[in-house]
Amino acid sequence: MRARVAATTIQPGNAPAACPAATPDEIEDRFHRFVFGLPDSDAHQLSSAELATLNRLEPLSKRFDMRSLPRLPAVLPQLLRMLKSDKSSGGQVAKLVGRDPLMVGEVMRATSSVYYRSAQPITSLQQAVILMGQEGLHRVLTQHVMKPILQASGIAPGRTATGERLWDHAERCSHACAWFAKNSGGSDTFEAYLAGIICQTGTGAVVRLLDRLMPSPPEAVSSAFLAGCARLAARLSVQAAHYWELPPAVIDALTERQNAGRQPVSTPLGKALLSANLLAMAQVLGEHELISGELDFDEGWPDSYPPSLLARCQLDMRNNFPPDEDA
DSSP: OOOOOOOOOOOTTOOOOOBSSOOHHHHHHHHHHHHHTOOOOSOOSOOHHHHHHHHHHHHHHHTOOGGGSOOOOTTHHHHHHHHHOTTOOHHHHHHHHTTOHHHHHHHHHHHTSTTTOOSSOOOSHHHHHHHHHHHHHHHHHHHHHHHHHHHGGGOSTTOHHHHHHHHHHHHHHHHHHHHHHHHHOSSOHHHHHHHHHHTTHHHHHHHHHHHHHOSSOOSOOOHHHHHHHHHHHHHHHHHHHHHTTOOHHHHHHHHHHHHBTTBOOOSHHHHHHHHHHHHHHHHHHHHTTSBOSOOOTTSSOOTTSOHHHHHHHHHHHHHHSOOOTTO
């Protein structure tokens, strides 16, 4: 049984205490407490007040105005199709990217970094596109599109950390999802990256709705209540994917994650997303010393992949997202 601390008054900066190696259910519970700014609690069952809140939250989430989310760049759907085509040239891609000034700025900024620095100075957008290659361009475009959306969860006073924590998860989840696509096959790498990065989009929406319904939250919040909020958030992520007209494979994977536990996850991308989401949660919690010890991949983890593959992905994530010693 994991260690717990006594419930305290809920503040945006609160965080649960560290615990030993956790099961997937415990990881999800601790991650959502961390994102929502809630302390740990021994409560497991829904209270009458929590049930009433979920009953109010349900219709609000169904009516959530997706137009409040930033629109994706108009050129993005065409650009996604072009990047998947073997016949597309660097000049064609550069011409399409050039229609969005913000995208141009992000691409040129990225190619000026140490990672992409070349012997010759980059003097044109076409040079930058060719230098970055498809995978690099995918990452820059996705971050340019999604980072402001996820960080917008922190627009309310005292909620800046929420957007930052969701973005930290998104970076790690997208990396892990793309890693599974590369190492297990069956999925397009960029679609995997895209699915991972928007996986928790709905969580920010739920945070904003809860702030309206619970301006003075109770001292203890049950794990059942958080699980109910997580289900609503997963559904809102699917709605956002439809609103943004993302590729069908991405929408299917998000839908499978929403229904996980009630229906089997069968698509390669759905399996990748299910494991990547958990690994990213564990990575973020570990970086903040909210879980400790090695993960036990035999204890309740999805059976999409063997434990050895999960362990390899976890090691890759640690190598790519080392702890910030200055944090």
